[in-house]
Amino acid sequence: MKARTRFAPxxxxxxxxxxxRTALYEYLIAKxxxxxxxxxxxxxxxxxxxxGATEIIYSTLKTVGMNWDxxxxxxxxxxxxxxxxxxxxxxxxxxxxxxxxxxxxxFCAAKEETEESEDEENAIPSKFxxxxxxxxxxxxxxxxxxxxxxTVRQTINKKGKSRFHDEVYGDIEIDYDDLDEGVLLKTDGFxxxxxxxxxxxxxxxxxxxxxxxxxxxxxxxxxxIYEAFGWTPPVYVHxxxxxxxxxxxxxxxxGDASFQDxxxxxxxxxxxxxxxxxxxxxxxxxxxxFSLAELEKAFTVERLNKSxxxxxxxxxxxxxxxxxxxxxxxxxxxxxLPWYAKCLTRKLDLEMLxxxxxxxxxxxxxxxxxxxxxxxxxxxxxxxxxxxKMKTDPAVAxxxxxLAAAKLPEIDAWNNDNLFAGLKELAAANxxxxxxxxxxxxxxxxxxxxxxxxxxxxxxxxxxxxxxxRVKAALAKLEG
RNA sequence: GACCCCAUCGUCUAGCGGUUAGGACAUCACCCUUUCACGGUGGUAACACGAGUUCGAGUCUCGUUGGGGUCGCCA
Numbered sequence: 001m002k003a004r005t006r007f008a009p010x011x012x013x014x015x016x017x018x019x020x021r022t023a024l025y026e027y028l029i030a031k032x033x034x035x036x037x038x039x040x041x042x043x044x045x046x047x048x049x050x051x052g053a054t055e056i057i058y059s060t061l062k063t064v065g066m067n068w069d070x071x072x073x074x075x076x077x078x079x080x081x082x083x084x085x086x087x088x089x090x091x092x093x094x095x096x097x098x099x100x101x102x103x104x105x106x107f108c109a110a111k112e113e114t115e116e117s118e119d120e121e122n123a124i125p126s127k128f129x130x131x132x133x134x135x136x137x138x139x140x141x142x143x144x145x146x147x148x149x150x151t152v153r154q155t156i157n158k159k160g161k162s163r164f165h166d167e168v169y170g171d172i173e174i175d176y177d178d179l180d181e182g183v184l185l186k187t188d189g190f191x192x193x194x195x196x197x198x199x200x201x202x203x204x205x206x207x208x209x210x211x212x213x214x215x216x217x218x219x220x221x222x223x224x225i226y227e228a229f230g231w232t233p234p235v236y237v238h239x240x241x242x243x244x245x246x247x248x249x250x251x252x253x254x255g256d257a258s259f260q261d262x263x264x265x266x267x268x269x270x271x272x273x274x275x276x277x278x279x280x281x282x283x284x285x286x287x288x289x290f291s292l293a294e295l296e297k298a299f300t301v302e303r304l305n306k307s308x309x310x311x312x313x314x315x316x317x318x319x320x321x322x323x324x325x326x327x328x329x330x331x332x333x334x335x336x337l338p339w340y341a342k343c344l345t346r347k348l349d350l351e352m353l354x355x356x357x358x359x360x361x362x363x364x365x366x367x368x369x370x371x372x373x374x375x376x377x378x379x380x381x382x383x384x385x386x387x388x389k390m391k392t393d394p395a396v397a398x399x400x401x402x403l404a405a406a407k408l409p410e411i412d413a414w415n416n417d418n419l420f421a422g423l424k425e426l427a428a429a430n431x432x433x434x435x436x437x438x439x440x441x442x443x444x445x446x447x448x449x450x451x452x453x454x455x456x457x458x459x460x461x462x463x464x465x466x467x468x469x470r471v472k473a474a475l476a477k478l479e480g
Numbered sequence: 481g482a483c484c485c486c487a488u489c490g491u492c493u494a495g496c497g498g499u500u501a502g503g504a505c506a507u508c509a510c511c512c513u514u515u516c517a518c519g520g521u522g523g524u525a526a527c528a529c530g531a532g533u534u535c536g537a538g539u540c541u542c543g544u545u546g547g548g549g550u551c552g553c554c555a
Binding site: 044 | 506551
């Protein structure tokens with residue numbers, strides 16, 4: 001069976017990780033069955049609309065390669081795909097639902113927005129009992145005709161248990177008495193999510209509804225609407241939350257990273273996508289590295305998990321390192337260039353630098369910390385030359401650097417292999433261990449005990465002139 | 481508060497009645513090595529608790545505890 005799924009975000013700002021993961025599962029369900037993945041913009045709350053949010057949604061999906069088959073920008077046979085353009089459709093179905101007995105007109109004033117009072121947490125919400133339910137249809141229509149503002153509110157008269165099946169959570173049973181008669185069509189004529197999602201999913205022939213498990217409790221209400229219209233509900237796939245820690249879910253309000261933030265921090269879109277796929281899903285074997293195409297092949301809803309998963313930036317970082325190392329050297333260099341531009345102005349052998357950095361960094365943001373000494377030689381203590389393992393101290397360093405200062409200008413083909421061979425030879429000729437010459441040289445060139453790359457690699461990146469200058473400066477410091 | 485959901489190493493997870501409870505990240509040790517990193521080897525580390533069912537329970541049932549969610553003219 002070819003599945004039709006939809007990603008239906010509301011344009012309220014950035015794209016958060018949990019959202020993207022939901023989109024991914026929707027995409028995978030559709031694609032693994034040879035079906036269609038569509039994009040629908042849920043902008044029925046004009047108060048929350050954020051300028052540019054739709055573009056973020058488009059660009060995020062495109063960046064990770066999740067292309068949609070139908071959507072606001074490309075159209076399709078079930079449009080329009082922006083809810084604000086479907087207002088008339090919802091009104092039509094809302095009135096029809098009233099006639100079918102699944103809803104009623106309501107003239108109650110909107111519930112006032114509760115101030116953030118200190119006892120808000122202690123307040124016990126009670127089920128709303130709508131007095132308008134007793135109004136006759138004629139009476140209600142007369143008031144509407146008279147221009148009175150109204151809403152369409154769901155009518156729930158059923159008794160007993162509502163049951164539905166969820167692909168992840170299994171069979172769920174909720175008492176009809178526990179369901180709220182929520183507003184379906186607002187005073188402004190826009191539908192609420194509770195109504196629009198049912199109408200659209202049916203009209204757009206959606207077969208699988210994938211959404212956060214916070215919707216489990218209200219799913220029976222949606223089923224009642226499907227039922228009233230005589231429609232078949234979709235297959236439900238409720239997915240667990242993506243958490244920041246055991247208590248809090250990942251959210252922008254807590255300052256948690258969005259997809260855009262992660263990319264800006266030097267994470268590769270493919271790595272982010274791979275990581276979040278595994279937050280709540282696993283292939284059943286030990287594989288962890290998946291491209292989107294590979295996920296399409298391996299994905300099945302049966303292997304979706306039902307417990308919440310904590311987003312672990314440390315593991316994402318490791319995975320990003322895997323993706324960075326898997327890049328071709330040319331591609332790595334191309335992607336590193338803008339990061340170099342941010343922190344380096346000196347003339348350096350950047351291609352050599354890329355070769356040094358690629359196996360050592362986990363995110364592109366690591367570049368700055370790994371290269372700061374290249375830009376400007378930092379101040380350092382003479383005691384840095386003291387190293388037991390390398391058998392060096394300031395005296396050995398002075399001797400080694402003096403030899404190096406004489407040797408380095410003679411090296412013409414300035415590359416790592418030549419430098420290393422030359423200095424190794426120099427050490428042997430003078431009865432020194434490799435480390436006794438290379439370790440002091442690194443200090444002289446970097447002012448650091450440890451660096452990405454060895455002494456000769458740093459020299460290769462710095463170039464002959466700067467290398468010789470730094471060695472001379474170090475000698476002066478040692479003898480000073 | 482009512483209702484719903486969840487519960488294996490610190491984290492992501494495998495496990496679908498019989499396992500020395502496996503893998504990955506992190507962490508520790510060692511090896512490799514011009515330091516670092518990569519890579520390799522090995523170690524520490526988990527079935528929330530209590531009853532039941534069963535010859536046998538991480539796996540099934542019930543309860544307890546803990547956590548999350550819903551109860552908006554937000555989605």
